[in-house]
Amino acid sequence: xxxxxxxxxxxxxxxxxxxxxxxxxxxxxxxxxxxxxxxxxxxxxxxxxxxxxxxxxxxxxxxxxxxxxxxxxxxxxxxxxxxxxxxxxxxxxxxxxxxxxxxxxxxxxxxxxxxxxxxxxxxxxxxxxxxxxxxxxxxxxxxxxxxxxxxxxxxxxxxxxxxxxxxxxxxxxxxxxxxxxxxxxxxxxxxxxxxxxxxxxxxxxxxxxxxxxxxxxxxxxxxxxxxxxxxxxxxxxxxxxxxxxxxxxxxxxxxxxxxxxxxxxxxxxxxxxxxxxxxxxxxxxxxxxxxxxxxxxxxxxxxxxxxxxxxxxxxxxxxxxxxxxxxxxxxxxxxxxxxxxxxxxxxxxxxxxxxxxxxxxxxxxxxxxxxxxxxxxxxxxxxxxxxxxxxxxxxxxxxxxxxxxxxxx
Amino acid sequence: xxxxxxxxxxxxxxxxxxxxxxxxxxxxxxxxxxxxxxxxxxxxxxxxxxxxxxxxx
Numbered sequence: 001x002x003x004x005x006x007x008x009x010x011x012x013x014x015x016x017x018x019x020x021x022x023x024x025x026x027x028x029x030x031x032x033x034x035x036x037x038x039x040x041x042x043x044x045x046x047x048x049x050x051x052x053x054x055x056x057x058x059x060x061x062x063x064x065x066x067x068x069x070x071x072x073x074x075x076x077x078x079x080x081x082x083x084x085x086x087x088x089x090x091x092x093x094x095x096x097x098x099x100x101x102x103x104x105x106x107x108x109x110x111x112x113x114x115x116x117x118x119x120x121x122x123x124x125x126x127x128x129x130x131x132x133x134x135x136x137x138x139x140x141x142x143x144x145x146x147x148x149x150x151x152x153x154x155x156x157x158x159x160x161x162x163x164x165x166x167x168x169x170x171x172x173x174x175x176x177x178x179x180x181x182x183x184x185x186x187x188x189x190x191x192x193x194x195x196x197x198x199x200x201x202x203x204x205x206x207x208x209x210x211x212x213x214x215x216x217x218x219x220x221x222x223x224x225x226x227x228x229x230x231x232x233x234x235x236x237x238x239x240x241x242x243x244x245x246x247x248x249x250x251x252x253x254x255x256x257x258x259x260x261x262x263x264x265x266x267x268x269x270x271x272x273x274x275x276x277x278x279x280x281x282x283x284x285x286x287x288x289x290x291x292x293x294x295x296x297x298x299x300x301x302x303x304x305x306x307x308x309x310x311x312x313x314x315x316x317x318x319x320x321x322x323x324x325x326x327x328x329x330x331x332x333x334x335x336x337x338x339x340x341x342x343x344x345x346x347x348x349x350x351x352x353x354x355x356x357x358x359x360x361x362x363x364x365x366x367x368x369x370x371x372x373x374x375x376x377x378x379x380x381x382x383x384x385x386x387x388x389x390x391x392x393x394x395x396x397x398x399x400x401x402x403x404x405x406x407x408x409x
Numbered sequence: 410x411x412x413x414x415x416x417x418x419x420x421x422x423x424x425x426x427x428x429x430x431x432x433x434x435x436x437x438x439x440x441x442x443x444x445x446x447x448x449x450x451x452x453x454x455x456x457x458x459x460x461x462x463x464x465x466x
Contacts, residue, residue: 264445279426291435303446
């Protein structure tokens with residue numbers, strides 16, 4: 001597909017989904033004219049969550065307030081790395097304001113709709129990224145993940161997503177949410193594109209050609225990860241594990257406390273980041289997030305520091321597990337995407353607040369920065385759900401080996 | 410449990426004028442955080458869980 005065709009498709013089809021907040025047509029067409037066709041991502045159109053710096057544009061981060069910021073003077077380095085590999089930036093994408101949400105129901109820019117059913121959310125906070133890929137508007141998008149913001153929308157939209165190890169990819173030029181938890185990563189229509197994009201942005205061993213699960217010790221997470229997912233979702237993960245010949249199960253201890261630690265750290269760091277604007281222009285925040293930001297800004301230091309200690313305590317417990325396994329499989333979301341505007345949903349008969357509960361299964365994992373590939377594994381009630389393929393820190397290659405096996409099973 | 414007076418004091422300390430916000434929603438959020446913080450405080454930590462390397466004489 002040429003860049004002109006991709007841009008025409010975005011203009012024609014995006015209004016029904018609302019994934020894009022800007023189209024960078026002139027820049028993309030100029031880039032295409034100077035393209036080296038031998039590059040690994042030559043001519044692949046991509047778009048970025050609108051918290052990445054794009055030269056000449058204000059970095060919105062889903063907000064109204066950031067419209068007043070000066071335009072970025074340079075692209076974020078990860079954008080430059082993708083373009084050096086031949087990919088072509090065609091636009092920027094919708095998100096929850098300041099990445100504080102799992103649904104991309106943004107009051108300023110409207111909700112992003114799930115391409116599988118436009119009455120449902122796309123997930124968030126990288127909802128525009130997942131929806132643009134799922135709708136076939138771009139084969140590749142960049143997102144960020146603090147508590148699940150790549151994996152939740154990847155699961156809800158049925159696309160591949162990667163949250164690499166904390167610190168693996170450069171966050172320069174990326175508007176922060178909670179600095180000690182933020183990750184950058186790609187979402188893609190195919191595993192080939194996901195791996196090639198990751199390789200273009202990282203400095204470690206390439207993963208594009210890794211194959212085979214021989215010798216890998218793989219287990220399926222039970223306990224917390226089954227208790228907080230619908231039986232149909234667990235069955236889909238179980239079926240994927242079965243196809244790989246995985247019969248072993250494992251319990252990740254204290255996952256609920258890890259989620260609690262991530263919750264407090266996020267609230268406090270996010271609230272403190274926005275405290276100056278909460279004082280100066282409170283009326284300009286999205287009502288969907290402002291109460292949480294204010295509460296987070298008031299968190300006593302003792303609570304925050306204890307949450308950071310618990311994070312280290314949990315990290316030690318999980319690292320002990322990786323003495324015995326290499327990869328852990330777990331559902332990515334408790335159930336498929338809820339309807340836009342839906343306040344509550346049910347998990348195993350328990351009524352839960354829908355928006356925060358979408359991250360029940362992702363937050364304990366990002367809390368300690370483990371690498372995760374989110375793989376589409378099937379549908380429940382006609383909408384996609386995904387599976388987390390979790391490995392030890394810096395072992396993205398293990399995630400990709402299992403993902404390849406799932407893709408070909 | 411944190412109450413409305415505590416919330417008002419915290420807001421003053423942080424230079425925030427709470428009148429611009431929905432007070433009950435903020436209080437409910439902070440009380441939820443407090444509940445989770447109690448779960449955290451029940452964890453038995455070891456010296457290696459401290460944020461900095463353990464200090465030794």
